[in-house]
Amino acid sequence: xxxxxxxxxxxxxxxxxxxxxxxxxxxxxxxxxxxxxxxxxxxxxxxxxxxxxxxxxxxxxxxxxxxxxxxxxxxxxxxxxxxxxxxxxxxxxxxxxxxxxxxxxxxxxxxxxxxxxxxxxxxxxxxxxxxxxxxxxxxxxxxxxxxxxxxxxxxxxxxxxxxxxxxxxxxxxxxxxxxx
Numbered sequence: 578x579x580x581x582x583x584x585x586x587x588x589x590x591x592x593x594x595x596x597x598x599x600x601x602x603x604x605x606x607x608x609x610x611x612x613x614x615x616x617x618x619x620x621x622x623x624x625x626x627x628x629x630x631x632x633x634x635x636x637x638x639x640x641x642x643x644x645x646x647x648x649x650x651x652x653x654x655x656x657x658x659x660x661x662x663x664x665x666x667x668x669x670x671x672x673x674x675x676x677x678x679x680x681x682x683x684x685x686x687x688x689x690x691x692x693x694x695x696x697x698x699x700x701x702x703x704x705x706x707x708x709x710x711x712x713x714x715x716x717x718x719x720x721x722x723x724x725x726x727x728x729x730x731x732x733x734x735x736x737x738x739x740x741x742x743x744x745x746x747x748x749x750x751x752x753x754x755x756x757x
Contacts, residue, residue: 585703718750
């Protein structure tokens with residue numbers, strides 16, 4: 578599902594190459610771009626608007642300032658970590674087996690996780706979701722919905738522009754969606 582791949586890319590470090598590609602693909606009409614990637618209509622019109630507004634903000638920002646803000650937000654602020662097991666285990670030794678189990682889960686679906694990233698990194702998890710059916714993705718995200726809620730709450734408290742994206746991901750795994 579391309580929409581999860583887009584959310585993955587938007588929550589990852591905003592490299593110059595990514596921003597150039599995004600400018601080429603989405604600058605004319607970010608809303609239409611987002612909507613065109615949602616083949617399963619997983620997002621609402623309001624969520625398309627939120628993602629489109631985020632893209633517009635990215636493309637209007639100075640890349641260096643954007644990259645610095647990303648590092649400050651996600652790499653230097655523990656409560657904003659995109660490594661979801663960090664919110665459960667912190668740096669405890671029990672985090673290691675959870676990461677191994679998650680990596681094994683990906684492999685059971687034939688996915689080889691990027692060796693440079695831990696399997697609990699939210700963009701990696703969303704990349705995995707992009708390979709699943711919408712129902713499987715909702716169930717997978719439902720398993721981490723409580724952590725996503727904590728992360729979205731933390732980002733909202735700091736008025737991070739990334740908060741709406743994480744909230745959208747959280748809603749994908751909500752009980753309401755799972756019951757549908």
